[in-house]
Amino acid sequence: MKKCICNSLSSMRMALLFACLLIAGTSCSRAQVCGCTDPAATNYDTKANVNDGSCKYAPAKVKASVVGNLDAALHGTSSLFYWNNGYWTYNDHQDKNIYCIDSTHATILDTSHLKKIQSQDSEEIAQDSLYLYLGDIGNNSGNRRNLQIYRVNKKSILDKTYEVDTIRFSYEDQTDFTPSSRITDFDCEAFVVSGDSIYLFTKQWSSLQTTVYSLPKTPGTHVAHRRDSYDVKGLITGATYIPEHQIIVLCGYDYDKDHILTSLHPFLILLYDFKDGSFFSGNKRRLDFNSSLKAQIEAIASRNGTDYYLTCEHFNTTVMGINFDLPAQLMRLDLSEYLLPYLKKKGSLKVKK
Secondary structure, eight states: OHHHHHHHHHHHHHHHHHHHHHHHHHHHHTTSOEEOOOTTSTTOOTTOOEEOSOOOOOOOEEOOEEEEEOOGGGTTEEEEEEETTEEEEEESSSOOEEEEEOTTTOOEEEEEEOTTOOOSSOOEEEEOSSEEEEEEOOOTTSOOSOOEEEEEEHHHHHTTOOOEEEEEEEETTOOOOOOOTTTOSOEEEEEEEETTEEEEEEEOTTTOOEEEEEEESSSEEEEEEEEEEEOOSSEEEEEEEEGGGTEEEEEEEOOOTTOGGGOOOEEEEEEESOBTTBTTSSEEEEEEEOTTOOOEEEEEEESSSSEEEEEEEOEEEEETTEEEEEOOEEEEEEOHHHHHHHHHHTTOOOOOO
């Protein structure tokens, strides 16, 4: 009997010791104060030292300057990226060329013919150090079963051998493929490449949100796995990622299927100070363009994290007998006011202009 009591007391001591260790660990973690760590936010917490993604911002408007109208060959511009000392774009339907644009005059400087590309609706180009990833991912009707991303070796473009392979994928949670124009939430025109993965940002016609899906960036057939969603209140049409600064900027425009006149108002979503692969875990800030601007913004790119270029696709429609004709354009936008404080805080002081 005494042995049994002794064992019970020993077990109690062990339980108390374990509880003490837990308490010690808890008190240690209390040194980390979660909250909004961005001084630009309306709910900035001076005591917080861990960003919990809770920052809120006052409405803000930005004004882009028009560099110029794009050549007729670029009326379908749907992607933009900085590579080989220039900004390059690509059209959205069955074009096999990428075009280098003069960032001061919006003229075409150079063309590369990607003869091995057979795209149906290409909407985005992202990159890593070795490859361009050309996304044949447009899916306005939600019925495509042949979604694919072409991986193009950068060196092969320069030496004109054009090494191309294919990444095929499907969305893990799409079960309905009934054609339904501009209703689906499985359209996509934006993605970035980070680490070993491609991250898709969907263009959701019904919910006006965007959902991030991830898939491997290696050739083959994959399933894109759903990760997280965010209510952007519009259609996301482009993305750019500056990995050295951990900044993603999404572009898009407002959409009202019943009132076209209240659509096509461009906006940006700034994502920064996030944890790797969890892009909505940090700061999320919407910037609206000047309310008078109407444009079908399609793509965005930056070489430094503060200076951005955007392309607009040519848009033409007639509403109530009134014709609306919006030209394809190249625009420039300085976001130093919004992102430079973050860059300085994290030590990214050498910002190239």
